[in-house]
Amino acid sequence: MPNEATLLKDETVAPEYLADPAWIRIRDLIYQVSGIYQAENKFYLLVSRAVRRMKVVGARSPREYLEFLTARPNRESEMRNLLNEITIGETCLFRSLPQIDALRKVVIPSLAEAKKKLAYTKLRFWSAGCSTGEEPYTLAMILLEETQSTLKGWTFEVVATDLNDRSVAKAQEGVYNDYAVRNVPPEFMKKYFTKSGADYRVADSVRPHVSFSRLNMLDDSKMLFMRGIDVIFCCNVLIYFDGKSKTRTIQHFYNGLLPNGYFFLGHSESLFGINDKFRLVHFPGATAYWKAVETSVKAGTP
Amino acid sequence: MKTESLDRLRSRIVKIDAMPAIPVILRPLLRCLDQPAEQVDMNRIVELVSYDKSIAAQCIRMANSALFSRNTPAETVRTAVLSLGMWRVRDLLFSNSLSQVIPNNRWVVDPSVFWRHSLGCALVSRRFAEIIGYPDPEKAYLAGLLHDIGVLVNCMVAPEEFKATIQKATIEQIPLNEAEQATLGFTHCDSGRILGEAWKIPPDLIDAIELHHDIGDPNRGGPLVAMVHLSDLLCRLRDLGYGYYEPRQVDFANEPGWLYLAMQFPGLADLDMARFTFSLDDYAREVGELVATVFAGRGAS
Missing domain, CATH: 1.10.3210.10 (Hypothetical protein af1432)
Incomplete structure (x- = not known):
């Protein structure tokens, strides 16, 4: 896990350096490999992070670095290193506000309405690859907040899993520094955190709703048990999987979701070329994949 | 309805x-653009831009902005139009003339x-x-x-x-x-x-x-x-x-x-x-x- 000092110290990049067409090719390559898209307004970040890697490997120009990513024998591990750099610092509480708005204003009301008809008033969220717990706690706080309105009288649980034991242990502690809570709205801060020295501790009212465990998403036998889920979050995790493992994991996600369930990736991450069952849906400022309720609609009929 | x-x-x-009211340059502009890109007359576009002082000034300002600036600054309408490219100038003309509609x-x-x-x-x-x-x-x-x-x-x-x-x-x-x-x-x-x-x-x-x-x-x-x-x-x-x-x-x-x-x-x-x-x-x-x-x-x- 990177420390804050490295997080905040992006390399400075001259504007004309950004114009090198090799960056576009690197951007496209990253998308093909990982499904993560760096729009031009995020180019500065991409470039400054890549420059760090260029220094490590000794590439003198973006073009030469492109060669490190495509033609050198250790290109795959270099791509992983680059992806690591790019996704550093992405983890914090309330990371993507458009995703949170989509949950509160569209997804949760839609799930509530559909499930109410079945007289089943429980929701189950899964944070897959939860790292040090920022995402599952965020989800639990939002769901708790919704039990005041849309989900009055409902119960819910957030299942949080990660491959890394140390991350899971740290997640269970649920203590964060001010950098990790920088996006948390004040009203949530007040309600769901207590001050603990210089840090912030997740309140006891939140904790019982989140269960942490270690899980290897490539372990088919374990993945088979993940069933009856309404919403899955899996942000910037699948980018490290090869094509086959990715396809298999997504199949597990699909099977694990209830009909009408949703699957969220990182805010600019897509299931590039590996999804045929999920439907891509758009919300304001966010996208997700939706497991449509199966009907016998024939393709092509408006 | x-x-x-x-x-x-x-x-x-x-x-x-x-x-x-229809903006003055809108109809000639529509006519000018209603043909294949390679046949659009650059001189006519420069003429339309020059017609309105404030649009001409904007073209020059935009050509010299961080997004387009070249080594030598654009000082005339023609160099500004060339530097921005015809379609971007067209964007400016349209949005400008339409923004003055009311x-x-x-x-x-x-x-x-x-x-x-x-x-x-x-x-x-x-x-x-x-x-x-x-x-x-x-x-x-x-x-x-x-x-x-x-x-x-x-x-x-x-x-x-x-x-x-x-x-x-x-x-x-x-x-x-x-x-x-x-x-x-x-x-x-x-x-x-x-x-x-x-x-x-x-x-x-x-x-x-x-x-x-x-x-x-x-x-x-x-x-x-x-x-x-x-x-x-x-x-x-x-x-x-x-x-x-x-x-x-x-x-x-x-x-x-x-x-x-x-x-x-x-x-x-x-x-x-x-x-x-x-x-x-x-x-x-x-x-x-x-x-x-x-x-x-x-x-x-």
Whole structure:
């Protein structure tokens, strides 16, 4: 896990350096490999992070670095290193506000309405690859907040899993520094955190709703048990999987979701070329994949 | 909208003489651009730019901005036009002339938000057209740019009611046309059609203006309407909208307009919609620059 000092110290990049067409090719390559898209307004970040890697490997120009990513024998591990750099610092509480708005204003009301008809008033969220717990706690706080309105009288649980034991242990502690809570709205801060020295501790009212465990998403036998889920979050995790493992994991996600369930990736991450069952849906400022309720609609009929 | 109520709206607009006048350069510009890109006459464009001092100044300012600046600064209209490229100059001409259609003090909506959305929709429509292989991407661009001109009419014809309509749409988080139907009894799609007819805009563009919210039977408006409809929807979902939150879930691949286009343009099946969506953030920057240029110019005059 990177420390804050490295997080905040992006390399400075001259504007004309950004114009090198090799960056576009690197951007496209990253998308093909990982499904993560760096729009031009995020180019500065991409470039400054890549420059760090260029220094490590000794590439003198973006073009030469492109060669490190495509033609050198250790290109795959270099791509992983680059992806690591790019996704550093992405983890914090309330990371993507458009995703949170989509949950509160569209997804949760839609799930509530559909499930109410079945007289089943429980929701189950899964944070897959939860790292040090920022995402599952965020989800639990939002769901708790919704039990005041849309989900009055409902119960819910957030299942949080990660491959890394140390991350899971740290997640269970649920203590964060001010950098990790920088996006948390004040009203949530007040309600769901207590001050603990210089840090912030997740309140006891939140904790019982989140269960942490270690899980290897490539372990088919374990993945088979993940069933009856309404919403899955899996942000910037699948980018490290090869094509086959990715396809298999997504199949597990699909099977694990209830009909009408949703699957969220990182805010600019897509299931590039590996999804045929999920439907891509758009919300304001966010996208997700939706497991449509199966009907016998024939393709092509408006 | 029923014909009789459309007629009533038409007579109401004519009676109070509130119809926005067609900008002077709009018709020659439309004529000039209504031909294949390689035949558009650069001299004519330079002439049109020079016609309006404030537009000429904006072209030069934009050519010298961080986004386009070259080693030698552009000092004449001609060098500015060459540096910006014909299409960007055309964008400036259009947005400028249209932004002067109604006086500054008559805007009910925030003009910069309005232009951001219109230009965004224009760019997205054109990109969409290019990707699927629609033969005239520039027409798609124009249709996207003009699709909301009914908003200008509404600002002029019913300023107070329209203000209340915008508030209703913002508070209730509903599409503008629904709020208009409830409060005004007509929508910017209806008033846009009337303005388009008065301005003698080509009929397929008028269809795009009228049907962009509700395309009805896709065969009526054809591919142009379907593209503008989808682009408008996408812009509203990606920070190029009306500036308020519309909580909704859109499954583009199952929208009637999409299904209709898919039958005619096999290229649509290859479109990576997620990537297309993410790349809109690139447009947001371009649009922002353009809108800033147009409004910087207006503020100075």
